[in-house]
Structures are given as C-alpha cells and as structure tokens.
Amino acid sequence: MTDEDKEVNVDELEEGPGKSYEFFTKNEELLAKLKLLGYEKEFLKLNKSYRHMHKHYFVRQTNAGEQFFLLTAVAAWLIRKGGNDKFEMPQEFDDPNSTIASILAELRAKVR
Secondary structure, eight states: OOTTTSOOOGGGSTTOTTGGGHHHHHHHHHHHHHHHTTIIIIITTTOTTOOOOOTTTTTSOSOHHHHHHHHHHHHHHHHHHTTOTTOOOOOTTSOHHHHHHHHHHHHHHHHO
C-alpha cells in the first residue's frame, strides 16, 4: 500500500480545514459557560464599564486594552464567585502586570 492509498482522517490532522474556526467555537463555549454562572445578571451589573461580550468577542483583536480589562475583570469576578469575596476587582487603568500577577497568585493559592 502506497502513501497515496492511505485514507487521511481530517480530524487527526493538526491543521485540518476546521482548525481556523476552533477559536470561534471555543469562545462560544466560554460565553455559554459564563452565562450559566450568571455573567449577565451578576457581572454586568457590577460596573457600567463592563460591556456585554458577543459570542466572538475575544477571537479578533479590536481594542486590546478594553479586551484585556474585561478579561481580567471576568477572571476577578470568577475568583470572587469561587469564594474569595475580598479579591479586588481590577480598575481600567491599573498596571497590567500587577493585575495579572494578583490573579495568578490567587489561582496558585487555590491549587495548593
């Protein structure tokens, strides 16, 4: 049997035809999970600057600063929802490095 005779399973290929749409489906799944956790009823009401995310919000870079702020705010909200009510919500003009450092430190503390 030659290489040409072998069937190729598209799902097994790393870069199959659907690979470029994987980010879209992952973002849709993320938003569905956030909705189950009360994202629309709880998170959006915390601050007027928190925008409603459409199902492909994080797929394309439109406004990196806004997307970063919303991502860190959602992460902080999830940390608070997970039991640490004293975790501070990030502010829009906080230092990005310290914001990420505090989120990662909290997540590492949860793992231990």
